Amino acid sequence: MSEADKPRKNLKVAVLGCGSVGSQVVRLLTEQADDLASRAGATLELAGVAVRRLDADREVEVPAELLTTDAIGLVARDDIDLVIEVIGGIEPARSLILAALENGASVVTANKALLAEDGPTLFEAAEKAGRDLYYEAAVAAAIPILRPLRESLAGDKVTRVLGIVNGTTNFILDKMDTSGAGFAEALEEAQDLGYAEADPTADVEGFDAAAKAAILASLAFHSRVTAADVYREGISEVTAADVASARDMGSVVKLLAICELKDGPGGEAVSARVHPAMIPRSHPLASVREAYNAVFVESEAAGQLMFYGPGAGGSPTASAVLGDLVTVARNRLADTRGAGESAYAARAVLPMGETLTRYHVAIDVDDRAGVLAAVAAAFAEHDVSIKTVRQEGRGADAQLVVVSHRATDAQLSATVEHLRGMDAVREVTSVMRVEGGGE
Structure with a gap:
């Protein structure tokens, strides 16, 4: 037979x-x-x-x-x-x-x-x-990402997982980039097309992506990571001006789930975060359009891998x-079972304040001599190096746009608070992290 x-x-x-x-x-x-x-x-x-x-x-x-x-x-x-x-x-x-x-x-x-x-x-x-x-x-x-992490890369050491894992937010940010629309207008279009729920909180405030980041970090780094361990910011505060500023830098704004192995106080630790960030348009994730998802994986032996496709839908x-x-x-x-939980590494989760990142900061300032030096001194006081700075507008419309080198998030956050307290600073209008494109 x-x-x-x-x-x-x-x-x-x-x-x-x-x-x-x-x-x-x-x-x-x-x-x-x-x-x-x-x-x-x-x-x-x-x-x-x-x-x-x-x-x-x-x-x-x-x-x-x-x-x-x-x-x-x-x-x-x-x-x-x-x-x-x-x-x-x-x-x-x-x-x-x-x-x-x-x-x-x-x-x-x-x-x-x-x-x-x-x-x-x-x-x-x-x-x-x-x-x-x-x-x-x-x-x-539909994107096969968990099984590759659990099985295909079981013989390798994954060091970073960077992804766009929420289709609703990617659709909104893509529309803001391609059409110049504001957040509210792009969200309304997403709802009309069925990409966003009537109550979009879970998506636009990053809860959905944070849960996925916890699962990815747990698998990639063989450690228990919960959604509560993931630093989270959504996209509801992203403005058309932020997106335009990113465009001027040759970048695009994406809501990213970022899971990394970092050096911690007791050895290797896990960094897990979800937040909007500017990434260079040359980065593979920058070309992910509309409601699609993509996950970029880096490992010691395999190098860089990217998984792309529809990330939602029935x-x-x-x-x-x-x-x-x-x-x-x-x-x-076969009376057997597949691999279960792998949490043998039991790595600690690094607090967001200890995570190295870069900031893009837009600052409304008085248009007078000495302001640039004072702003630079505020960065220097918190041991944050400035990568680029440019002035836009004159008089009442004067604005400085500063991009930092990498520093801890705590240092950068303290710098922003310092700026907000300066007499020459009318308002810090935008703060956004920058990923890729150097240190």
Whole structure:
């Protein structure tokens, strides 16, 4: 009997949530059932879909007999082998995942917020149960980035992960750069096109990107990093003038997730931060347009790698979910499990104040002799070297634009506060970090 003629085993799949991602997962499970079975080595039978309301409108039609509002009852069924969690949020997702693992199911999740807040609890539960917990879809949707960090680069030392991991903010900043629009106008366009939620706080204030940065840093540096460990600034204060100033410097403004290995007081430490920054237009991330995501990885042996693609949306995220599902199904058939949490390095997280960075500072000043010298003296007092300085406007419109060399964030922050207290300074109108383009 050939392999094709052998009867396949049957693995039953429960899906928790049937929103934009869950509905696409259900669609792909149904439409690609034969191909998925061939790749997994078993029929992946959709056994139930947990939803909040049975009568809600959905993107795909789900047979009524598969729908249930009893999510805990679904994951507790003895015949469920694999559970897909695409509800999002902390609860009830955490309780449902823990119940599924305890009941012997392997789990695939796209829940970045939960993993960033309480990942160790989930990983420990998976280890205890001897089951898989996979989560490729939690960061950058269809872009394969977590598995390369966990597996492909397992023999290398990753030193830096730099990424655009939120499509909403990238769309807004791209529109501000290409059209000259202000933040509010670009946000409204993003909402009209469906790229931004009615309440865009999680995206524009950097919470979404910070959760993803925590996951990336944890994997890259084999240390536990939570969202609370990640320094976070959003883009709501970025102005059209900031974007124009970046353009004058040959740069572009992007919301970046930056995870690095740095020298700390007790040895190597992790730096994890999310904030808007100016990067040179020659940098690979500068060309990432609209709602796309990209992650730039640097390692000692492989050098520089870049992963690019759609970072959000129902179908792209479902693609990553199904990829994980095939893997955990194979593991289930082989009675094995994939790599669990790797936190052996247990590196400390470096406070933002100790992180080396550069600042772009725009300062409204009195147009009189000695002001430039006084401003330079303020930088020097805090041991911050100036890379470039230029004056724009005259009289009441006089402004100095200063770009520093690298210094600690604490030194640069103290310099800005010093400037704000100077008689010759009317206002510090803009402060933005600068990445790339030298020291």
